[in-house]
Amino acid sequence: MPETSGQNGIIVIDKPAGMTSARVVSIVKKTLRVKKVGHTGTLDPFAEGVLICCVNQATRLAGFLLHGPKKYIAELKLGEETDTQDLTGTVISTAEPDNFSQQTIQEVFKSFEGPLEQMPPVYSALKHKGVPLYKLARSGNPVQKPPRRVEIYSINILDIALPLIRFEVSCSAGTYIRTLGADIGKTLGCGGHLNRLKRTASSGFVLDQAVSLSSLEKLATSERLPEKIISMADTLPDMPTCRADGQLVEKIRQGQMITTRDLVGNGGIEGTRISGPNIKVVDQTGDLVAILNYQKHDRRLNYCCVFLK
Numbered sequence: 001m002p003e004t005s006g007q008n009g010i011i012v013i014d015k016p017a018g019m020t021s022a023r024v025v026s027i028v029k030k031t032l033r034v035k036k037v038g039h040t041g042t043l044d045p046f047a048e049g050v051l052i053c054c055v056n057q058a059t060r061l062a063g064f065l066l067h068g069p070k071k072y073i074a075e076l077k078l079g080e081e082t083d084t085q086d087l088t089g090t091v092i093s094t095a096e097p098d099n100f101s102q103q104t105i106q107e108v109f110k111s112f113e114g115p116l117e118q119m120p121p122v123y124s125a126l127k128h129k130g131v132p133l134y135k136l137a138r139s140g141n142p143v144q145k146p147p148r149r150v151e152i153y154s155i156n157i158l159d160i161a162l163p164l165i166r167f168e169v170s171c172s173a174g175t176y177i178r179t180l181g182a183d184i185g186k187t188l189g190c191g192g193h194l195n196r197l198k199r200t201a202s203s204g205f206v207l208d209q210a211v212s213l214s215s216l217e218k219l220a221t222s223e224r225l226p227e228k229i230i231s232m233a234d235t236l237p238d239m240p241t242c243r244a245d246g247q248l249v250e251k252i253r254q255g256q257m258i259t260t261r262d263l264v265g266n267g268g269i270e271g272t273r274i275s276g277p278n279i280k281v282v283d284q285t286g287d288l289v290a291i292l293n294y295q296k297h298d299r300r301l302n303y304c305c306v307f308l309k
Contacts, residue, residue, distance in 0.1 A: 007032065007034060007055055007056060007225075007226075007229060008055060008056045008057040008058050008231075008232055008307075009055055009058050009229040009230050009231050009232055009235070010052055010053060010054050010055065010058050010061070010065075010205075010229070010230045010232075010235050011028065011032075011052075011053050011055060011211070011216075011228055011229055011230070012050060012051070012052055012053075012205050012206075012209045012210040012211070012228075012230070013028060013050075013051045013052075013053055013210055013211060013212075013213065013216070014048070014049060014050070014051075014207065014210035014211060014212045015043050015047070015048050015049060015050075015051040015199075016048055016212070016213065017045075017046055017047065017048040017196075018045060018046065019045060020045050021039050021042045021043050021051055024039070024051055024053070024213070025037050025038065025039050025053060027213055027216075028053050028055075028213075028216065031213075031216055031217050031220050032055065032216075032220060032225070033220075034055050034056055035056060036054075036055070036056050036057075036059045037053055037054065037055055037056075037059070038053070038054050038059040038062050039051055039052060039053050039054070039062075040052040040053075040054065040062045040065040040066050040068075040202070040203065041065075041066055041070070041173065041202060042125050043199060044086065044178070044197065045088070046086055046087060046088050046194075046196075046197065047197040047198065047199065048197070048198050048199075049072070049197075049198040049199035049200055049207060049210075050199045050200060050201060050202045050205060050206065050207055050210055051199070051202075051210075052065055052202055052203065052205055055229065057232065057307050057308075058232050058235065060305045060307075061232060061235050061236065061291075061305075064235075064236055064239075064278070064291070065202075065203040065235070065236075066173060067173045068173060068202060068203025068204060069153065069170065069171065069172060069173065069201075069202075069203070069204075070170070070171055070172075070173060070175065070199060070201065070202050070203075071168070071169070071170045071171075071199070071200045071201035071202075072168070072169050072171075072177050072197060072198060072199050072200060073158070073166065073167070073168050073197075073198045073200055074166070074167055074168075074169065074177050074181060074194055074196065074197045074198070075164055075165070075166050075194065075195040075196040075197075076164070076165045076166075076167065076181040076184060076185065076192050076193070076194060076195070077163050077164055077192055077193055077194075077195045078097040078162065078163040078164075078165065078185055078188065078190050078191070078192040079094060079095055079096060079097040079163045079190050079191065079192065080093075080094050080191060080192065080193055081093045081094075081182065081185065081191035081192065081193060082193045083122075083123065083137075084121065084123040084178070084193075085121050085123070085176075085178035085179055085181065085182040085193050085194065086178050086193055086194045086195075086197070087193060087194065087195050087196075089123065089193070093191055094191070095189070095190040095191055096190070097162055097163045097188075097190045098188075098189070098190065099162070100162070100188060102160060104188075105157065105160060105165065105188070106157060108184060108187050108188055109155050109156075109157055109167060109184060110155065111187070112152050112155055112180060112183070112184065113152050113153075113154060113155055114151065114152060115149060115150070115151045116149075116150060116151070116152065117147040117148070117149060118147060118148060118149075118150045118175065118176060118179055118180070118183075119144065119145075119147050119179065120133075120144075120145045120147075120148065120176060120179070121133075121176055121178055121179055122134075122136075122137045122142040122143060122144055123137050123138075124176070126145055128143045128145070133145070148174060150171065150172050150174050150175040151171060151172040151175075152169060152170075152171050152172075152175065152180070153170040153171060153172070154168075154169070154170045155167060155168070155169045155170075156168050156169075163192075164195065168200075170201075177194065177197055178193070178194050178197070181193065181194045182194075204237060204238070205230075209230075211228050216228075231286075231287075231288070232287075232288040232307065233280070233282050233286055233287060233288040235288075236280055236291075239278055239279065239280045239291075240278075240279050240280070241279070241280050241281075241282060242263045242279055242280070242281045242282070243281075243282055243283075243284065243286075244281050244282065244283055244284075244289060245284065246283075246284070248262055248263075248281070249281075249283050249289050252281060252289055252290050252303075252306060253289070253306060253308075255303070255306070257300070258292060258300070258301040258303075259300055259301065260294075260300075260301065262301075263279075263301075277293055277294055278291055278292065278293055278294070278304060279291070279292045279294060279301065280292075287307075287309075288307055289306070289307060290303060290304070290305065290306040290307065291303075291304040291305050292304060
């Protein structure tokens with residue numbers, strides 16, 4: 001297999017059910033034979049779908065991708081609550097699901113759209129004093145973290161075959177779909193847990209762009225891997241871009257102070273036209289040079305990260 005340690009970018013993996021996100025990262029790192037790989041948002045072991053993996057220098061972009069919107073397709077089973085809020089847990093209560101009308105179900109689901117306070121599950125990868133909550137819960141010392149603000153942008157029912165309901169949800173980062181499903185079950189009065197969960201989009205990257213782990217190995221051995229690696233410059237498509245000339249690139253790589261005046265004539269971005277706090281700078285060949293943070297009060301740009309050739 002060819003050595004790919006110099007490759008930088010992201011690859012979208014279609015994570016299989018029954019595997020931890022950390023295990024997927026380990027397999028990607030070994031398959032690609034690279035020094036660094038990191039993901040941009042954990043998927044529960046029982047879940048499947050889009051897992052963005054950052055390769056080598058692109059691991060420094062993970063923080064910009066962690067907070068992007070997500071989209072999922074899930075299956076909720078009514079009538080059974082579990083301690084993990086999914087099918088892997090122990091059933092802690094049961095109730096016979098009433099013969100709910102479609103209208104009642106629709107109204108309850110739609111009531112969860114918009115901003116809401118969500119209690120993180122005690123079985124989660126969040127940490128308490130450096131220890132993952134799921135480890136504390138399994139040892140009989142569950143810790144409940146305080147509620148946090150999340151947002152459900154849209155939620156649509158795809159199929160109802162009681163006690164099962166399939167639905168699609170678009171939401172902010174940090175939303176627990178397990179908890180959403182459990183809360184819907186409680187609101188209906190019968191409880192519920194997630195039977196299946198598939199992430200179909202994350203930070204603008206979708207399932208159609210993803211490769212399975214088995215396909216990844218074939219791509220690596222056939223030398224077709226570059227077809228699936230998304231360049232660092234294309235990783236943040238919604239971020240304003242400045243195409244810098246050689247002089248500005250050199251100035252950035254020397255760590256000199258940058259102001260919006262430096263960008264005039266280098267892509268045409270001026271301080272008054274910056275729509276977000278960050279700007280990505282690419283060189284004349286389109287390679288990512290740096291990400292800068294715009295300070296509006298003094299029209300200065302601070303360095304978030306600078307990338308070497």
